[in-house]
Amino acid sequence: MSTPGFTSEVETVMVHQRETISRLPAYKQGATAGDSGAFKLSSNENPFPPLASVTRAIASALGEIHLYPSMAVAELTDRIAARFDVATENVAFGAGSVEVLSQLIHASAGAGDEVIFAWRSFEAYPILVQVAGATPVPIALTDDECHDLTAMAAAITPQTRLILVCNPNNPTGAFVTTDELHAFMAQVPADVLVVVDEAYGHFNRDASSAVGIDFFRRYPNVAVLHTFSKAYGLAGLRIGYAIAPTAVAANLRRVALPFGVTELAQRAALASLDAEAELSVRIDEIVGERTRVLSALRASGWRVTDSQGNFVWLRTGDGTDRVNAVFTAEGILARAFPGEGLRVTIGTPEQNDRFLVAAAAALLPVTV
Structure with a gap:
């Protein structure tokens, strides 16, 4: 007996899918x-x-995993805002900095818009840009593996909405100096958002390197990305954040996956801050x-x-x-x-x- 609404034969009609997505390489x-x-x-x-104190913090939350986490990530937002002396309205969280990066791209760029980044850099950059429907604009690194900020500035067009600066750069480890980034910012239109991705910032020991939070305070079109995955060792729990202009951070919360940052991740991040x-x-x-x-x-x-x-x-x-x-x-x-x-x-x-x-x-x- 056949079930109403189903066929026993293999379906030959393909449901509609975005052609752009089918051409994307998987991360x-x-x-x-x-x-x-x-x-x-x-x-x-x-x-x-994991540190013993972090493990205990995670264990203390296990009895509550039947409940939804704080979608506002309220306690951790307060801690990060106080740490960097910014308003809580400037802080937005996600399931790892890569998910926050996705929020930034979706909030800033769509069909017909362009996103500039160095290449080679973080492998997810071009993938996330195309998922959002925007056009990736990769700019080749210099011979010494650094961002070619001169070429990146020259690539800015009226369609540019977002520029990604990975500092230090993944996978080359090179960094952008403070002077270089100031000179670059002088060439970026005020309505183009520059994102300083500092996923590896804790390992950066060069005093001449640009520091994202300093540029956030100086320029109204800068956002900074941080993660708990690398130096804090919470890669398996997925938690990261952006410090961004108020209007940008508000839009990040609008496009964020609801309840994307688990209670376990929030507790672990708080414990990590206590154990710095x-x-x-x-x-x-x-x-x-x-x-x-x-x-x-x-x-x-x-x-x-x-x-x-x-x-x-x-x-x-x-x-x-x-x-x-x-x-x-x-x-x-x-x-x-x-x-x-x-x-x-x-x-x-x-x-x-x-x-x-x-x-x-x-x-x-x-x-x-």
Whole structure:
């Protein structure tokens, strides 16, 4: 007996889907080690386990997961506003800074609008722009892996609605200086929003680097993106925020996924803010390992630029697949961008030592 309204044959009529979406590449998560014994250094994750105080904060909320979280993220909003001396109306949260970035794009740009960003930079930038129906305008990096702010300024048109500045840049680790960003802002129309994405800001130790909050205070068309995923080690809980002009932040809340920031994430973020002294020690250890890894890479023959992120960038060009194969054989899972290079996260000393062995092995057949 057939069920009314259903057919037993395979449907031949395709429901309407946006053609643009079907052409988009899916965001690629870093390779997973599984039971292989390999070290996963492909996702820029914090190598340290959660702090005990953070684990306790999460556990204390488990008995309430049948309830919706605070959609306003009220307590955490107050803490962030006080921390940066801004109004609560300037703070908007989301499920990771990438979700807040999506909010920024949807609130600012649509069909016929343009969004400018450096390339290569964060892989999600062009995907999110196209999902919003806008046009991505990628601008090639300079030869030393930095944002080409001169070219980015020249690319501004009447259709430009948003400019993304990743500082330090993912995956190259290069940064934008204060003087460079001021000179750039002088060329940006007042009605174009500039977003300073500081997902890796805690690892940036160069005193000449631009600091997003300083530019937010100076310019009415600047927003800043922060995350709890990297330095705070809450990648699995998904929580990030923007500090933005009042009208922009209000629109972010309008386009945000309702109840997107879980109570577990909110409790963990609050506990992390309470434990910043302890977390700072961990960040210092990662920065110290980054310095050691860069030095060892250069000593073994690699030509690498400095990084201010929790990762290093190897510009391997056409040799990327070969080098990545060596890394995989040596038990290192890196983030490969075919034809361009590899990004390798700074892990524990043991993980970094194995990476350095793999990097030396990759240089044996052909010097990159």
